[in-house]
Amino acid sequence: MKDMNGLVIPTYDDMLAAHERIRPHVRLTPVRTSDYLNELAGCELFFKCENFQEPGAFKVRGATNAVFGLTEEQAKRGVATHSSGNHASCLSYAAMLRGIPCNVVMPRTAPQAKKDTVRRYGGVITECEPSTTSREATFAEVQARTGGDFVHPYNDPRVIAGQGTCSAEFMQQTGGLDIVVAPIGGGGMISGTCLTLATLAPETRVIAAEPEQADDAYRSFKAGHIIADDAPKTIADGLLVPLKDLTWHFVSNHVSEIFTASEQEIIDAMKLTWKHLRVVMEPSSAVPLAVVLKNRAAFRGKRVGIIITGGNVDLDKLPWMKG
Amino acid sequence: MKDMNGLVIPTYDDMLAAHERIRPHVRLTPVRTSDYLNELAGCELFFKCENFQEPGAFKVRGATNAVFGLTEEQAKRGVATHSSGNHASCLSYAAMLRGIPCNVVMPRTAPQAKKDTVRRYGGVITECEPSTTSREATFAEVQARTGGDFVHPYNDPRVIAGQGTCSAEFMQQTGGLDIVVAPIGGGGMISGTCLTLATLAPETRVIAAEPEQADDAYRSFKAGHIIADDAPKTIADGLLVPLKDLTWHFVSNHVSEIFTASEQEIIDAMKLTWKHLRVVMEPSSAVPLAVVLKNRAAFRGKRVGIIITGGNVDLDKLPWMKG
Structure with a gap:
């Protein structure tokens, strides 16, 4: 870097x-x-x-790199993100491979199939309203509570x-x-x-x-x-x-x-x-x-x-x- | 053999x-x-x-083996078959690769998309009625006329x-x-x-x-x-x-x-x-x-x-x- x-x-x-x-x-x-x-x-x-x-x-590549690059100490607290798309399922998948927690903030309006996939990979979903304000507030709360490492979908x-x-x-x-x-x-x-x-x-x-x-x-x-x-x-x-x-x-x-x-x-x-x-x-x-x-x-x-x-x-x- | x-x-x-x-x-x-x-x-x-x-x-494998195994002499007269499915398009494709004629007898009721694919690969379609009798008679006529080597779809x-x-x-x-x-x-x-x-x-x-x-x-x-x-x-x-x-x-x-x-x-x-x-x-x-x-x-x-x-x-x- x-x-x-x-x-x-x-x-x-x-x-x-x-x-x-x-x-x-x-x-x-x-x-x-x-x-x-x-x-x-x-x-x-x-x-x-x-x-x-x-x-x-492809998002499994970046997600896996973030998850497997964590120290043991950080890995215990897991990862967290907000996404209603492939990043949510790919991060959950990568966390499942390492055996660590993954918290995902998702709008409650996201398609059921996307939620099901995240849960199949062991991701824990916290729903927010479909607005930027609600997403940010909910995510701040989840991250404060879990200490999960924030893995942004792309930035x-x-x-x-x-x-x-x-x-x-x-x-x-x-x-x-x-x-x-x-x-x-x-x-x-x-x-x-x-x-x-x-x-x-x-x-x-x-x-x-x-x-x-x-x-x-x-x-x-x-x-x-x-x-x-x-x-x-x-x-x-x-x-x-x-x-x-x-x-x-x-x-x-x-x-x-x-x-x-x-x-x-x-x-x-x-x-x-x-x-x-x-x-x-x-x-x-x-x-x-x-x-x-x-x-x-x-x-x-x-x-x-x-x-x-x-x-x-x-x-x-x-x-x-x-x- | x-x-x-x-x-x-x-x-x-x-x-x-x-x-x-x-x-x-x-x-x-x-x-x-x-x-x-x-x-x-x-x-x-x-x-x-x-x-x-x-x-x-997969039928392209058998078709290509038949087509590229022909002698130069036989290849000039090309190949012939009856099929309304993948064998017809795969044999046409193989014949196109070798640059030899391919005649296909197909029921007139076959889907237009199947006919289009055969023609895209240069296959010449002769239509028959959708019955075994008509198919056999039409195929015999086509083969007699063209001298094409009969490549059965599987037998x-x-x-x-x-x-x-x-x-x-x-x-x-x-x-x-x-x-x-x-x-x-x-x-x-x-x-x-x-x-x-x-x-x-x-x-x-x-x-x-x-x-x-x-x-x-x-x-x-x-x-x-x-x-x-x-x-x-x-x-x-x-x-x-x-x-x-x-x-x-x-x-x-x-x-x-x-x-x-x-x-x-x-x-x-x-x-x-x-x-x-x-x-x-x-x-x-x-x-x-x-x-x-x-x-x-x-x-x-x-x-x-x-x-x-x-x-x-x-x-x-x-x-x-x-x-």
């Missing part, structure tokens, strides 16, 4: 250390290809299947170092890529990707993919400072959160471009992937393919890596189903 | 030769695992993802030797299995599995999984001779065809057991796999997991390999969708 004006930035060595730390606990996920999608996109696509992690998302150097391990594997598995495209929400995966590739493959460009209807990262990137949306609405529900100082550091310094896609483009890309890669991915994970298909000229003839970030979907409510 | 009373049986060496022949043209498909499904089933499950072949099914030693390559990879990737479970329709995959494991791992048991509503293989197995159903109806539409002499040879000599599953059990297993493996598989491919969950005692504590045979489904008509 290095300190930059009070901001603790993870380094390439932190990523390497994270990889050693988490290797026994996470999967070396496979890379999928499809001649059909290559032809359609006019470039050579490689899909890194992080949806194949046991809890179904945490341990988490970013963990997410960076995905690109290290990806480069090795593919033998090199011209471009890596990942979805951007809070920016954890994109930051980890930047962290790793800046050293490992500085010529590889990192492109972020964002829903048009939650395009705060795109607007931040263009404006040169963080802009947070009030209440974005998109089917890509893993990408609703805003950038924070640490992820902004990586995005502003290393991301080449941010492209956006409409809701329909995201749904079409999701269905294309299910059909031709035969892989179950979340709407958030379809945004990269959507932007590649929308900006073919920018990718033509290139070796393009796409990170399939997660595969937790409600199979009873697929976006192309009627009603 | 060895001749047994006029029946030409593929040997282990034929499988090895097939593997060398097809290796440049098919994928070494990954093996997926899920702690969740292991716990649910009470055994250690390994899923071989043949749905990740480019045309979405062909080249096809069985090709399908057998899947288990060879599977054993190497997993380091050994106690049981391999595959769906049974005409018996091509099961026969290839028996062929390979009888030599490579004779202690590994081969179990076939069949829909209750198309249980002709089960009844044949119990009766000791082939029983063909008149018009079976099951959601597992890859498994409607009957055993033939060559596949019966392997089934009767080497299969340990045939278990059956109901339509609802198949649908439940399919949804479980989509949710927890995050893999898109056909209903036919869900029958093995369905029978494992139904017969837990037979699998308890074992290392169980399941072959996910294919991933071509109509995403607009998933069996758990209403109406």
